[in-house]
Amino acid sequence: MVNVLDMVAKPRPRHPEKAHKPDQEVLRKPDWIRVKAPTSKGYLETRGIVKEHKLVTVCEEAGCPNIGECWDKKHATFMIMGEICTRACAFCNVSTGIPTALDPDEPANVGKAVHKMGLQHVVITSVDRDDLADGGAQHFADVIHAIRASSPGTTIEILTPDFLRKPGALEIVVAARPDVFNHNLETVPSKYLKVRPGARYFHSLRLLERVKELDPSIFTKSGIMVGLGEERNEVLQVMDDMRSANIDFMTIGQYLAPSRKHYPVKKFVTPEEFAGYKTVGMSKGFLLVASSPLTRSSHHAGDDFARLRAAREAFLAKKAS
Template identity: 75%
Template sequence: MVTLIDNSRALRHPEKQKRPDSEVKRKPDWIRVKAPVSKGYAETKNIVKSKGLATVCEEAACPNIGECWDKKHATIMILGDTCTRACAFCNVKTGLPGAIDPHEAENTGKAAAEMGLNHIVITSVDRDDLDDGGAQHFVDVIESIRRQSPGTTIEILTPDFLRKPKEAVEKVIDVKPDVFNHNLETVPRLYLSIRPGARYFHSLRLLEKVKERDPNQFTKSGIMVGLGETKEEVMQVMDDMRSAGIDFLTIGQYLQPTRKHAPVDRFVTPEEFKTYESIARAKGFLMVSASPLTRSSYHADADFAQMKAAREGRRS
């Protein structure tokens, strides 16, 4: 019997190699998706690659990549493809990042224009090695998109800017993205094991600062379920988010990328997701997306339109 060793995976997550393997549970029928093979998928892939851009769709092994890329929806991941954090759930490569690509902002704007996007989502790896955590680069990317694709609305999914000067996040708020998203990811009790490099209340406070500085800017955050959290803990996170003025909540099923990542505690049923959605809407969120395959940028363009309509409806 021959045992194959995946050296690329060892290099991708060096900090996880000493962890014991955990069973990767068989996915239930409601989570299975088709392999991406469409013409639209191939066209999106070619545009992204021709501009030398990274996407969280690929790096995080998103299950929705086939559907989204077929519709020319791609979440661009800026500041490189290597993260300085080592979250137990994440499939993005970890290590010491290289220098920022000086053409990345310009090429992101070109890609948005070439794909004819109505709405674009820009995320990034964590860059704890940079003095401002990459804040100025977010500004540069947003300005490039607005210059080259002025009809495109912009949603950002930022790192937490932990231990960075307050001016870092302020400059990102002040460039006025249409949606400012930062994910809490899980309940406070699980942070030490799932998101050890982050701090729950710091992340919550970051989103609260957005509303304080620009009350009209939409804010968004999401969590994964199936990591061992309780229903009561999820409801408390909802209350914390509403206290911080967050407009849009996403809830999706955690899927284990490899045997070295945090194991799935259980697969949450579609009926449970519907219950979470009903509870969240009752708590006052303008928009809620809760389903097994929900991810931060899944259907982001349509959801943004619904969120704007919901705000207008409340004002009228």
């Protein structure tokens, strides 16, 4: 599963199940959603390291609008287990089909790249691998272990699939002890049938709740896209559901349709509305809420992790006093 808040137009062969004919005219992007094309020296250096180690990044695969900013700062989100997903979500720009075999050298290559880039915080995500008995859980664990071996001081954030119908998979990943466990709900429940048909809303919630039960020290995180036609009260209900599952950190960003064949953008949510969501979310008890048009699950992940730790320490200190 990729960081699917990151979708912008990028022509790719599409799986027929992803095709969606818009029932309205394509909306024009407002000024606040536009970004400049990446050209900096830092961006080019990061791209070189990624290519050298034959790695896949969600930054490229999902056409993230923040790629220029992040790569210039030597931040990258590595996408493991190939470039082909076994699911066909209506919003996603990653190719769907039959995946290739896992690369046994990938964990070591990711570890080498993290060390070479000198990353203090790294994000690892993946495509869905419903074809694997464990959904790729052991591969996630192997990557985490490889990063720990090459860069002991680097904190690790993972953005995982839902491991639907994969008994024991979650336990394998949690046992590897990532610092942050992220799994995106993506949208409100009423949109799942059309937007995320291969997933189950309450299974995803339970997955994140189970992480806390297995290891309370791991931060949990989840995000949704807005602009898919959801109502404000539905977003607020998702907030309540997340808090009931003890999720620490929520991200909210604008959905951007990858092409005219994908699920259409129904609305461009204003920066003021995003600010309102952040205020409400913080009042509901999240340790952190990131909410803006260009917010993405992995954007500013390192800085956000520092804020998460500080917020937890402040909460525990207040509770003890």
